[in-house]
Amino acid sequence: MKLYHSPLAPNPDRVIFFLRAKGKLEAVDLEEIQIMKLEHKTDEYRDISPFAQVPALVLDDGTKITESRAICTYFDNIFPEPNLMGADAKEKALIEMWDRRVELMFFLQFATWFRNAHPAMAPLEVPQSAESAAKAEKAARRMAVKIDEHLADNEYMAAGRFSIADITLYVTCGFCRVMKWAPHKELANLGRWHEAMTARGFAG
Amino acid sequence: MKLYHSPLAPNPDRVIFFLRAKGKLEAVDLEEIQIMKLEHKTDEYRDISPFAQVPALVLDDGTKITESRAICTYFDNIFPEPNLMGADAKEKALIEMWDRRVELMFFLQFATWFRNAHPAMAPLEVPQSAESAAKAEKAARRMAVKIDEHLADNEYMAAGRFSIADITLYVTCGFCRVMKWAPHKELANLGRWHEAMTARGFAG
Numbered sequence: 001m002k003l004y005h006s007p008l009a010p011n012p013d014r015v016i017f018f019l020r021a022k023g024k025l026e027a028v029d030l031e032e033i034q035i036m037k038l039e040h041k042t043d044e045y046r047d048i049s050p051f052a053q054v055p056a057l058v059l060d061d062g063t064k065i066t067e068s069r070a071i072c073t074y075f076d077n078i079f080p081e082p083n084l085m086g087a088d089a090k091e092k093a094l095i096e097m098w099d100r101r102v103e104l105m106f107f108l109q110f111a112t113w114f115r116n117a118h119p120a121m122a123p124l125e126v127p128q129s130a131e132s133a134a135k136a137e138k139a140a141r142r143m144a145v146k147i148d149e150h151l152a153d154n155e156y157m158a159a160g161r162f163s164i165a166d167i168t169l170y171v172t173c174g175f176c177r178v179m180k181w182a183p184h185k186e187l188a189n190l191g192r193w194h195e196a197m198t199a200r201g202f203a204g
Numbered sequence: 205m206k207l208y209h210s211p212l213a214p215n216p217d218r219v220i221f222f223l224r225a226k227g228k229l230e231a232v233d234l235e236e237i238q239i240m241k242l243e244h245k246t247d248e249y250r251d252i253s254p255f256a257q258v259p260a261l262v263l264d265d266g267t268k269i270t271e272s273r274a275i276c277t278y279f280d281n282i283f284p285e286p287n288l289m290g291a292d293a294k295e296k297a298l299i300e301m302w303d304r305r306v307e308l309m310f311f312l313q314f315a316t317w318f319r320n321a322h323p324a325m326a327p328l329e330v331p332q333s334a335e336s337a338a339k340a341e342k343a344a345r346r347m348a349v350k351i352d353e354h355l356a357d358n359e360y361m362a363a364g365r366f367s368i369a370d371i372t373l374y375v376t377c378g379f380c381r382v383m384k385w386a387p388h389k390e391l392a393n394l395g396r397w398h399e400a401m402t403a404r405g406f407a408g
Contacts, residue, residue, distance in 0.1 A: 051305065051350075063294060070300035077293030089281030090267060096274035101255065108308075129335040146255075 003028040003071075004048065004056045006035050010107070010175040011068040012055040013203075017167045018072045021202040024079045028057070036120075069099070072164055084164045091159045098158035098165040106143040107172040112136035114178055141183075148187035155193075162200070170197045207232040207275075208252065208260045210239050214311070214379040215272040216259040217407075221371045222276045225406040228283045232261070240324075273303070276368055288368045295363045302362035302369040310347040311376040316340035318382055345387075352391035359400075366404070374401045 003019075005012035019025045033039045033054045040052045049056040049066045057065045057074065065071050076085040086092030115125040116133035147169065150157070157165035173184045173194060184194035197203075207223075209216035223229045237243045237258045244256045253260040253270045261269045261278065269275055280289040290296030319329040320337035351373065354361070361369035377388045377398055388398035401407075 051309070059294070063298070065297045065301055067301045067304040070297045070304060073300050074293050074297035077296060089278050090263070092281060093269045093274045093278035094267070096277050097269055097271045100271040100274060104312075105255070108312075127339075129333075129339060131333040131335045132339065135331075135333060135336065 001028055001060055002031055002058045004031050004033050004045070004054060004058075006033050006040075006054045009035060009054060010111075010171045011053070013174070014068045014168060014171045015055050015057075015071050015075075016204075017171065017202045018084060018164060019075060020204060021084060021162075021167065021200070022075065022079045022082065024075065027079070038123075069103070069164075076164075082162075084162070084167070086159065086163070095158045095163045095165055099163070099168050102147070102157065102165055102168045102172060106140060106147065107168065107175070109136045109140040109143060110172060110176060110179075113140055114175075118178060137179075144183040144187060144190065148183075148190045151189035151193045155196075166193075166197060167202065170194070170203065174203070205232055205264055206235055206262045208235050208237050208249070208258055208262075210237050210244075210258045213239055213258060214315075214375045215257070217378070218272045218372060218375045219259045219261075219275050219279075220408075221375065221406045222288060222368060223279060224408060225288060225366075225371065225404070226279065226283050226286065228279065231283070242327075273307070273368070280368075286366075288366070288371070290363065290367070299362045299367045299369055303367070303372050306351070306361065306369055306372045306376060310344060310351065311372065311379070313340045313344040313347060314376060314380060314383075317344055318379075322382060341383075348387040348391060348394065352387075352394045355393035355397045359397075361397075370397075370401060371406065374398070374407065378407070 003015065005016060016025065019028065033045060035054060039045060040049070040054050046052055048058060048064050051066065053066045055066070055068060055071060057071045059065070065074060073085065076083065086095045113133050113136040115121045116128045116130070116136065122128055147157075154160070156162055157169055173182070173190070176183055184190045207219065209220060220229065223232065237249060239258060243249060244253070244258050250256055252262060252268050255270065257270045259270070259272060259275060261275045263269070269278060277289065280287065290299045317337050317340040319325045320332045320334070320340065326332055351361075358364070360366055361373055377386070377394070380387055388394045
């Protein structure tokens with residue numbers, strides 16, 4: 001199977017880190033799509049990913065899967081160990097709950113801030129909105145504090161063990177560099193958690 | 205177990221419709237939270253749902269689960285028939301892919317438009333942003349057309365059969381009423397699909 005990705009872009013990183021945490025990065029052929037060169041907007045790539053999203057996974061039977069978390073779901077089912085998305089109904093729900101909180105309230109807010117504020121995003125986000133950027137920045141900074149509070153009492157984000165929710169948060173912390181922000185250097189619990197995650201090696 | 209919900213609010217509806225499609229609505233005790241009275245902002249409710257989100261599910265062992273899709277994941281695992289989130293790795297991924305496309309590109313864009321434009325939302329969305337509303341309206345309307353094109357060739361949203369992706373889309377179409385918009389009355393394929401979904405009865 002073939003995984004279309006873009007180095008340093010957060011959604012592809014989420015899948016790459018997930019695969020590396022499973023020890024299965026070698027199971028896919030990697031093909032790079034250069035977003036800043038708009039390679040994801042070509043007709044050829046849209047035939048694989050109709051909404052021009054990266055990453056995309058093409059199975060050997062030709063099935064095309066986009067959406068980073070859906071691709072992780074596929075891998076968690078075909079490569080069950082180590083389990084990263086929950087081993088029973090309750091774990092699956094708790095891990096998805098925290099993964100969604102991180103993605104919807106932190107990652108997506110940060111992405112909205114970045115896309116609407118950074119000069120390099122002007123060709124991709126038309127028109128950029130300073131109002132949207134300001135609201136999203138505030139929400140992202142507020143959620144970083146909430147996550148730091150959660151990590152004061154928890155070694156991991158969800159269900160008392162390492163999971164996709166940790167990977168999604170780690171990717172988001174790294175992504176924040178594009179606005180010269182490092183929330184894990186400002187917030188002590190997030191910093192302690194971030195060091196432990198780096199030591200796991202899934203980020204390469 | 206106890207499900208905290210709000211009638212006519214889209215995220216709670218997603219869970220209620222999901223349970224009704226499983227024939228399991230009677231398995232939960234329902235308790236109503238009135239969002240317009242800010243009942244979700246009380247300390248008592250925040251003890252159940254720390255981010256003041258509705259719905260929330262409290263299991264008999266005291267475990268608290270928020271995020272509508274995480275609650276659906278719990279129910280799909282404890283009430284396996286009819287399966288609504290995928291029976292194998294590929295189906296799970298394809299259903300999650302379409303469910304996310306509907307939620308992230310249609311539902312969330314519509315919600316951003318509504319929260320930033322509707323006078324009734326002013327106390328909840330501070331400050332409202334006309335710029336954000338305009339961008340999100342455009343994105344929501346564009347995605348409705350893309351979904352209509354998808355339904356030209358597909359009876360269901362994902363994996364060739366009824367799933368949570370259909371429920372999420374149905375909830376979104378209903379939610380659109382708050383901006384006096386009925387995408388399923390403007391777009392023919394979406395309209396045909398919507399009639400078939402209504403006939404299933406999961407919306408009550």
